[in-house]
Amino acid sequence: MAAALTLAQRIARSGVLPLCRRPLAWGRAHQEPPGPLLTPCRAFSNNKILVELDESSGVATMKFKSPPVNSLNLDFLTEFCISLEKLENDRACRGVILTSAIPKIFSSGLDITEMCGKSTEHYAEFWRAVQEMWLQMYSSNMVTVAAVNGSSPAGGCLIALTCDYRIMAENPKFSIGLNEAQLGIVAPFWFKDTFVNTVGHRVAERSLQLGSLYPAPEAHRFGLVDELVPEEKLQEKAAAVMAQWLALPDHARQLTKSMMRKAVLDRLVAHREEDIQNFISFISKESIQKSLRMYMEMLKKKKS
Amino acid sequence: MAAALTLAQRIARSGVLPLCRRPLAWGRAHQEPPGPLLTPCRAFSNNKILVELDESSGVATMKFKSPPVNSLNLDFLTEFCISLEKLENDRACRGVILTSAIPKIFSSGLDITEMCGKSTEHYAEFWRAVQEMWLQMYSSNMVTVAAVNGSSPAGGCLIALTCDYRIMAENPKFSIGLNEAQLGIVAPFWFKDTFVNTVGHRVAERSLQLGSLYPAPEAHRFGLVDELVPEEKLQEKAAAVMAQWLALPDHARQLTKSMMRKAVLDRLVAHREEDIQNFISFISKESIQKSLRMYMEMLKKKKS
Amino acid sequence: MAAALTLAQRIARSGVLPLCRRPLAWGRAHQEPPGPLLTPCRAFSNNKILVELDESSGVATMKFKSPPVNSLNLDFLTEFCISLEKLENDRACRGVILTSAIPKIFSSGLDITEMCGKSTEHYAEFWRAVQEMWLQMYSSNMVTVAAVNGSSPAGGCLIALTCDYRIMAENPKFSIGLNEAQLGIVAPFWFKDTFVNTVGHRVAERSLQLGSLYPAPEAHRFGLVDELVPEEKLQEKAAAVMAQWLALPDHARQLTKSMMRKAVLDRLVAHREEDIQNFISFISKESIQKSLRMYMEMLKKKKS
Numbered sequence: 001m002a003a004a005l006t007l008a009q010r011i012a013r014s015g016v017l018p019l020c021r022r023p024l025a026w027g028r029a030h031q032e033p034p035g036p037l038l039t040p041c042r043a044f045s046n047n048k049i050l051v052e053l054d055e056s057s058g059v060a061t062m063k064f065k066s067p068p069v070n071s072l073n074l075d076f077l078t079e080f081c082i083s084l085e086k087l088e089n090d091r092a093c094r095g096v097i098l099t100s101a102i103p104k105i106f107s108s109g110l111d112i113t114e115m116c117g118k119s120t121e122h123y124a125e126f127w128r129a130v131q132e133m134w135l136q137m138y139s140s141n142m143v144t145v146a147a148v149n150g151s152s153p154a155g156g157c158l159i160a161l162t163c164d165y166r167i168m169a170e171n172p173k174f175s176i177g178l179n180e181a182q183l184g185i186v187a188p189f190w191f192k193d194t195f196v197n198t199v200g201h202r203v204a205e206r207s208l209q210l211g212s213l214y215p216a217p218e219a220h221r222f223g224l225v226d227e228l229v230p231e232e233k234l235q236e237k238a239a240a241v242m243a244q245w246l247a248l249p250d251h252a253r254q255l256t257k258s259m260m261r262k263a264v265l266d267r268l269v270a271h272r273e274e275d276i277q278n279f280i281s282f283i284s285k286e287s288i289q290k291s292l293r294m295y296m297e298m299l300k301k302k303k304s
Numbered sequence: 305m306a307a308a309l310t311l312a313q314r315i316a317r318s319g320v321l322p323l324c325r326r327p328l329a330w331g332r333a334h335q336e337p338p339g340p341l342l343t344p345c346r347a348f349s350n351n352k353i354l355v356e357l358d359e360s361s362g363v364a365t366m367k368f369k370s371p372p373v374n375s376l377n378l379d380f381l382t383e384f385c386i387s388l389e390k391l392e393n394d395r396a397c398r399g400v401i402l403t404s405a406i407p408k409i410f411s412s413g414l415d416i417t418e419m420c421g422k423s424t425e426h427y428a429e430f431w432r433a434v435q436e437m438w439l440q441m442y443s444s445n446m447v448t449v450a451a452v453n454g455s456s457p458a459g460g461c462l463i464a465l466t467c468d469y470r471i472m473a474e475n476p477k478f479s480i481g482l483n484e485a486q487l488g489i490v491a492p493f494w495f496k497d498t499f500v501n502t503v504g505h506r507v508a509e510r511s512l513q514l515g516s517l518y519p520a521p522e523a524h525r526f527g528l529v530d531e532l533v534p535e536e537k538l539q540e541k542a543a544a545v546m547a548q549w550l551a552l553p554d555h556a557r558q559l560t561k562s563m564m565r566k567a568v569l570d571r572l573v574a575h576r577e578e579d580i581q582n583f584i585s586f587i588s589k590e591s592i593q594k595s596l597r598m599y600m601e602m603l604k605k606k607k608s
Numbered sequence: 609m610a611a612a613l614t615l616a617q618r619i620a621r622s623g624v625l626p627l628c629r630r631p632l633a634w635g636r637a638h639q640e641p642p643g644p645l646l647t648p649c650r651a652f653s654n655n656k657i658l659v660e661l662d663e664s665s666g667v668a669t670m671k672f673k674s675p676p677v678n679s680l681n682l683d684f685l686t687e688f689c690i691s692l693e694k695l696e697n698d699r700a701c702r703g704v705i706l707t708s709a710i711p712k713i714f715s716s717g718l719d720i721t722e723m724c725g726k727s728t729e730h731y732a733e734f735w736r737a738v739q740e741m742w743l744q745m746y747s748s749n750m751v752t753v754a755a756v757n758g759s760s761p762a763g764g765c766l767i768a769l770t771c772d773y774r775i776m777a778e779n780p781k782f783s784i785g786l787n788e789a790q791l792g793i794v795a796p797f798w799f800k801d802t803f804v805n806t807v808g809h810r811v812a813e814r815s816l817q818l819g820s821l822y823p824a825p826e827a828h829r830f831g832l833v834d835e836l837v838p839e840e841k842l843q844e845k846a847a848a849v850m851a852q853w854l855a856l857p858d859h860a861r862q863l864t865k866s867m868m869r870k871a872v873l874d875r876l877v878a879h880r881e882e883d884i885q886n887f888i889s890f891i892s893k894e895s896i897q898k899s900l901r902m903y904m905e906m907l908k909k910k911k912s
Contacts, residue, residue: 184553249792
């Protein structure tokens with residue numbers, strides 16, 4: 001049974017090469033232009049996420065490449081948070097595009113195997129990592145753009161919701177939504193708050209109760225995604241949107257973003273431990289465990 | 305002058321036959337399938353509402369049949385709350401469809417005669433009953449669908465707003481809205497909160513100030529109702545929508561609904577007595593009484 | 609360095625002729641009809657705003673005529689607040705239409721010269737005047753209609769947002785929005801709250817971060833303005849909308865408006881001094897001063 005690790009311990013474990021912090025800040029408000037650039041593009045990768053930073057534009061891309069479906073298990077989330085924190089602290093980086101390296105799937109959401117038949121300590125560690133991912137993303141000082149190039153249920157949708165802008169491939173076979181209720185589980189209040197901030201109370205109330213997954217065109221119609229483009233144009237469009245957002249002075253944009261999201265962020269920060277305990281007691285119920293086991297068996301049968 | 309009755313006293317008085325509670329729970333999450341059904345459909349009725357429970361589907365229908373216009377007087381509200389509570393406590397019942405047995409009208413809203421020329425005690429009892437109806441409906445564990453088969457002003461609209469889903473006959477002669485301001489009275493904060501949760505702040509602000517009644521097509525356009533169908537398809541559609549909602553595990557759906565509505569429910573619970581006092585002091589004003597008398601006389605002239 | 613003036617001192621200074629308060633109240637709820645009218649239309653003006661009150665309809669028009677662009681400097685704001693307060697206290701006046709006497713511009717927003725190179729005391733006085741304008745408008749008992757007959761960025765947009773209804777000339781060359789972020793400054797929380805109440809959280813989050821200015825047709829599409837009409841029909845339409853709102857009993861309409869806006873109004877009232885200190889410390893930063901100077905120089909070059 002693994003004891004809970006601090007983020008620092010996880011970083012030590014992860015083996016991700018630290019980005020050298022260069023005193024670059026061009027494009028950031030109220031700072032001097034940079035010296036000549038030696039390295040136009042740097043890449044680092046661990047196991048599950050490929051990070052590329054284009055220093056000429058200040059834009060990083062985080063590509064999820066955790067087969068088969070980019071599910072959010074503890075390792076993925078740890079690597080995600082470490083990578084994001086590096087970028088956040090890298091003055092050369094002002095924006096990040098999230099996308100998938102796996103065809104047809106952006107992310108399948110929280111990994112059910114992490115919630116099934118594990119110890120209380122494991123559940124706590126896992127849930128803390130999910131919270132951490134949300135807290136970092138929703139409060140990021142960087143411009144965050146989701147280039148949703150495949151289906152994105154549950155936790156996958158949540159990642160997209162934390163971004164400043166969501167572009168989705170206009171393929172109606174790709175769907176997105178917080179479908180937790182379909183699995184017999186309940187999206188926590190901060191998933192709900194993020195969703196309400198994006199689509200409003202009524203759409204959230206209906207969609208969360210039904211656990212609705214929406215094909216891309218429908219998701220676009222009520223604002224769950226901001227824009228649809230043909231899949232082959234997705235990365236190009238994400239770069240163009242990013243350039244538009246980066247044209248604004250960072251300082252004013254960051255303060256504005258913080259003002260818009262503070263109330264919802266504060267709410268989880270204030271109730272973080274309580275939320276972990278709620279998750280543990282809910283997920284430990286035999287009825288819930290049974291539901292999840294049945295769901296996993298159904299998934300296995302589908303594959304074979 | 306009638307003293308205020310508790311709900312228990314009202315139940316004792318009402319003469320509605322109690323539903324036998326059968327240990328049925330099929331379709332409810334985490335419970336065993338039921339034994340063979342002996343009674344496929346049970347009906348009970350008092351004076352103003354016809355209740356039919358289809359045990360094979362777990363769906364009840366509450367049909368308002370209080371001529372001429374299903375106005376919400378104290379008797380109607382009492383019968384409504386008792387019937388709803390029975391269904392809520394009946395494990396054979398998972399959803400309820402609200403509709404009208406009277407052509408062209410769903411419900412005309414609060415009965416003005418209950419607010420005019422009566423005693424303070426009567427106003428208090430009446431307002432408590434209105435609150436009770438809203439509290440029970442907005443917090444119901446059942447799936448609630450409004451099949452709005454006629455006009456639905458003021459309190460009639462409120463009933464529809466408390467449901468999980470609103471389907472309306474697509475007849476543009478049928479209108480719906482919170483038109484209290486037209487009568488010189490003010491929708492209380494919990495009417496307003498329910499409205500804002502459904503149509504958003506801006507539409508609510510404008511509509512409540514103007515006391516707007518919207519023809520069905522317009523009401524649909526901004527989300528006051530979720531769907532329009534030809535009147536002859538209304539009950540069929542309500543059943544189909546209900547089946548879709550009942551396909552979800554009850555437990556997850558109920559917790560999600562509660563999460564979405566808790567803040568607004570808690571607000572009335574916390575200020576219930578204060579809200580009653582506000583209603584009494586407002587409605588007791590001579591200027592308001594005069595307005596209501598004029599309005600009733602206008603209605604009487606219209607009839608003759 | 610001018611010491612802060614109280615509103616009373618400003619009124620004394622302003623030289624605006626006080627409206628005689630006549631005990632007229634026709635159209636107001638629960639009051640007697642007026643006697644015969646002696647003066648069908650009264651006008652008063654100071655320097656920057658022309659006010660006309662049509663006593664037959666109870667509707668005043670406030671026309672901004674502060675060339676070149678109706679920017680909101682301290683003198684304009686003081687005159688605005690005094691004029692509005694007079695109308696508010698004039699029982700002959702039930703509604704006010706805000707519009708511009710200057711072609712192509714409604715108002716260019718806060719005057720940057722008031723925020724650049726001035727004393728702390730001046731910043732405090734200026735900011736208090738901006739707050740006062742917002743507090744008076746957003747809480748006005750009168751029906752307020754914005755007839756937006758030109759572009760309306762930043763503070764100009766805010767004035768429109770405080771109204772009960774916004775009609776805009778359908779000229780796509782006219783734009784409207786809270787574009788503060790484009791200048792490197794941040795809209796304060798009460799600008800944001802007013803914006804969220806009008807267009808919802810998501811549109812506000814995106815628009816405020818990008819400092820978006822929307823051409824009239826786009827602003828209409830997501831509800832930043834309620835209606836578009838050809839420019840030559842704007843005043844006529846504003847009068848028609850006003851008549852529709854004035855058809856409601858004042859008392860019920862006013863209580864409803866107060867209920868909708870109270871939370872947001874209370875928030876500034878509770879944090880007013882803190883908000884002034886925040887403004888001063890933000891605007892006094894050398895980096896912000898530099899940004900504003902650059903922006904003003906850019907504007908000067910554009911003109912010449």
